[in-house]
Structures are given as C-alpha cells and as structure tokens.
Amino acid sequence: MNGFRRPSWWALLLTVAGALLFTRLGIWQLHRADFKESLLRRYAAAVTAPLQDFAAVAAKPPADSFPRVQVRGHYLVDRLYLLDNPRHDERGGVEVFAPLQIGDQQHLLLVDLGFLPGNGNGKMPPLPPLSAEEVDLHGLYVPPPPTGFEMGGDALARQTRWPKDSIYLAPAQVSRDLGRPLYPRVLALDADAASVYVRRHTLDLTMPPSRHRAYAFQWFSFALAAVVILLVLHRKRGPRRP
The missing domain is CATH 1.10.287 (Helix Hairpins)
Incomplete structure (x- = not known):
C-alpha cells in the first residue's frame, strides 16, 4: 500500500x-x-388447509401460523365496526368487522366480514343486514389489522352511533368499547362468491x-x-x- x-x-x-x-x-x-x-407462503397455504375446531386454538394460537378454523355463534348485529383505510380499493370502501358471541363464552370473536367496495363518491356504501340467528363460520384465524398513531386518541370512544368507524382498529379499543374481552386474533372469513363482501386473503405486513x-x-x-x-x-x- x-x-x-x-x-x-x-x-x-x-x-x-x-x-x-x-x-x-x-x-x-x-x-x-x-x-x-x-x-x-404459510399464509397462502393456510387458505386451503383442513378445518379445525376453533376451541383448540382460540386462546393460544400457534405462533407464525394461521389456522383455518370453524366456529358457531351469533353476531352482535348492532355493534359493527368499519375500518376505512383498506389499501386494496381505489374507489373507497370499508372493511367490516362484527363481534361474534360463541355460546356462553365471555370472550367475543371479532369477525372480518370482508371489504365492502365504495362507489367513488366518498359516501359509505349501505351495509348488508346480518342475521341474528346462530351461524356456522369458517376462515383463517389471523392477527388483527395493524395499528398506528391516531390523531385525537380513541376514535371509537367519541362516537355514539353504530356502526363505528376508524382508520385503525385496535383490539384494546374495541374491547373497551364493547365492555368485553376479545380473543387475541380475528376470524377472516373464507371467500364466498355469493357474498357482497370482497374477501382477499393477503397478509398485511408492515414491512x-x-x-x-x-x-x-x-x-x-x-x-x-x-x-x-x-x-x-x-x-x-x-x-x-x-
């Protein structure tokens, strides 16, 4: 050198x-x-995996995997939540979530009904009515939507009418709003051609x-x-x- x-x-x-x-x-x-x-890859494979009983993974879902489960319960039809920042639609729209009561369990299961596309005019599309009868559901037991900083704090606590909407849907805020504990994950329903909701099984990664x-x-x-x-x-x- x-x-x-x-x-x-x-x-x-x-x-x-x-x-x-x-x-x-x-x-x-x-x-x-x-x-x-x-x-x-594991998430994509889970979409076609065999169904298993929800009770087996409800409280302690396996880490880094996404069980496909079946569960029976009835919706709290007057307690819907709208996530208004989905990224997969340019015309607007909302992701609709509904709490599910399973038997006499104290915990509620938050169900992702799917994405309801907008019509491009900035107005919220009408929500299809939900049945209050018991229903059999199946889908992926996945982590809740990612959250971030929300200006003004808890948006759900400031609203008095249902459905309530927010740009983030933090499980702790939903639990506090319902006055009931939630299961640690969300049920993302399987795709259904007869449903008005768009259900695309994609894992929303922060990075x-x-x-x-x-x-x-x-x-x-x-x-x-x-x-x-x-x-x-x-x-x-x-x-x-x-």
Whole structure:
C-alpha cells in the first residue's frame, strides 16, 4: 500500500467496527426478508388447509401460523365496526368487522366480514343486514389489522352511533368499547362468491420482504462507504505544483 498513509489506530478501529456493524445489520435484514417470505407462503397455504375446531386454538394460537378454523355463534348485529383505510380499493370502501358471541363464552370473536367496495363518491356504501340467528363460520384465524398513531386518541370512544368507524382498529379499543374481552386474533372469513363482501386473503405486513432487502442493500452500502472513506482520507498526495 505504497499509495496510502498508515491510518491511526482509532481511525482503523472505528472503520472496522462501523463496517462490521453495518454488515451485521444488512445480514439481519436479509434474514428478516427470508422470514417474511416464509410467513407469506404459510399464509397462502393456510387458505386451503383442513378445518379445525376453533376451541383448540382460540386462546393460544400457534405462533407464525394461521389456522383455518370453524366456529358457531351469533353476531352482535348492532355493534359493527368499519375500518376505512383498506389499501386494496381505489374507489373507497370499508372493511367490516362484527363481534361474534360463541355460546356462553365471555370472550367475543371479532369477525372480518370482508371489504365492502365504495362507489367513488366518498359516501359509505349501505351495509348488508346480518342475521341474528346462530351461524356456522369458517376462515383463517389471523392477527388483527395493524395499528398506528391516531390523531385525537380513541376514535371509537367519541362516537355514539353504530356502526363505528376508524382508520385503525385496535383490539384494546374495541374491547373497551364493547365492555368485553376479545380473543387475541380475528376470524377472516373464507371467500364466498355469493357474498357482497370482497374477501382477499393477503397478509398485511408492515414491512414486506422487498423493503427488508432494500434496507439490507443500504446497510451494505454504508459498510463499503466506511472502508472507502478510510482509504480516501489516507491516500498519499503528491507534492503541490508551484
């Protein structure tokens, strides 16, 4: 390395530590991308999996898997919730959720009835009536919709009429609003050609695999930049011309 000056020990230590840290973070992001892809594959396979009894997984669903269950109960037809920020429709619309009473259980099961498309005029479409009789349901037992920061706090507590709508549907807020505990997951009903609801079984990930890979590339770039900066700063310069 005749063209470079010997770096000081602290500069070399700082560069090596930074490059190792950035490389480690990049590898971690690649592992997260692989995990998310595996999760998506398991979710897609669960759509056609055999049905199992809801009681077996109700309180403690298996981690990182999505049981396809069957359950019997009756809807609380006057306690509907509307999620008005679904991402898969450009004309507007709402995702409709209804609490389900299962026998004499204290816990309620929040059922995702599906997406009700809008008509593009910004008005909420009319909700189809639900039967108050006992119904047999089957679908995927999935995590609740992701939540985020909501301006003004709990939007459900400020509303006095039903159905209630919100841009986020936090299970804790729904439980507090109903005055009843909820099961830890949501039942996403199987697709039904006769239903007016659109039911697309897609796992809503906060960060998809592609974004993890983009972050990995960013961290690897930082590691390379740290080495390049060290070399540039310690490159020997020729004598200045008069």
